[in-house]
Amino acid sequence: MPKTLVAVTRSPLSPTPRSTIKRGRKRAVTDRAALDAVLDAGLICHLSVVIDGSPVVLPTGYGRDGDTLYLHGSTGALSLRSALDNEVCVAVTLLDGIVYARSVFHFSANYRSAVVHGHARLVESAEERLHGLKVLTEHMAPGSWNHSREPNAKELAKTAVLALSLDEAALKVRTGGPGDEPEDISDNLAWAGVLPLTQQWGAPQPSDDLAPGWEIPAHVMDRYASRG
Template sequence: MTLSPTPRSTLTRKRDRARDDRQALYDVLDAGLVCHLGLVLNGSPVVLPTGYGRDGDTLYVHGSTGSGNLREAARGVAVCVTVTLLDGIVYSRSVNDHSMNYRSAVVHGNARPVTDPDEKLRGLRVLTDHLAPGSWGYARDLNAKELAAVSVLAVGLAEASVKVRAGDPTDEPEDVLNSPAWAGVLPVRTVFGEPESSADLAVGTPVPPHVSRRARGR
């Protein structure tokens, strides 16, 4: 399936970096861990970093019911959700041509408050499985008070764009011929370290398999 461009989701610069495959959108969203939710609140733009999770063509975000930003988003105002993955710093012979290798997704839409109890739990599970897979069913379940204190919003993925840059620098031909400066890519990678047990954890409590597997990258 391909993305359906709209005036808001059509790239105006570096159009050659656009990806129109819907799977490319899923790949970026599934690889990221933090999104930025943008909206206008009281006449001013606000951009919020937050966790998220994808279920098919629905993106779930959550936060406190006391958050004025989320309450405004829940009113159905236009929102923009972005996810960016930095893959490398591109060094060119000219500082004007320095760049980054990256994968980014921009989603436009209107947030829908999730009020159905079953969907709310499903949305929270999607969020949990995305950030900390294996935790749902291992850690303690939500109680009624906790569930009432959290707000879950759903954003559809019907209107979105994906932009990717990969590869070497794009230096001017005269710089390639005449400049002695080094050019290339410094890769950027996000890796998980060794799990660090909480200081108040009972002695001998083992690291659960879903945590240790992720730390080992499996």
């Protein structure tokens, strides 16, 4: 069967049961590079916190440095304050395609999904706050930290930086075609295959208020030219 499901847990392996892959596990490996690759390939994450007993999930930026995921937000945001009171969960998902099967039951998606659980730490030191913001900026827009103006004291005061350890993280990957029933395959009753999906950068659009004379900087052009 062409499909592959991979569960990756970091060392130490699965500190708590929820970070193990319970459904659809085919094999578990401890390839931490695979987890890092998904976290580095994603652009945004979905951050979930508990507010008054109910879950709230929001898209937000992030960046990884070694074993630490940095998140940020306004110091006044309810979700960030809640993130410090309870555990958080962060998901980074890359959707790679839709899997068409002979039977509706076996329709699926190809994807790479990293999920991280833990207590976020409010970064207090000025040095690490600046470092976390650099990691975030370079993740969102590589090459921009040195190109653009760094945060001033007033801007730093408005920005909360959170650090989340990658100690409790899981990776789930699905690739390949559908896992149809043998009788449906032999009955040959429907088309089966994958419609791949990729993300593509469009041509850089200079801001309306940009002064004349600018060429697109190399760090922007290189990203546009790079992919997907």
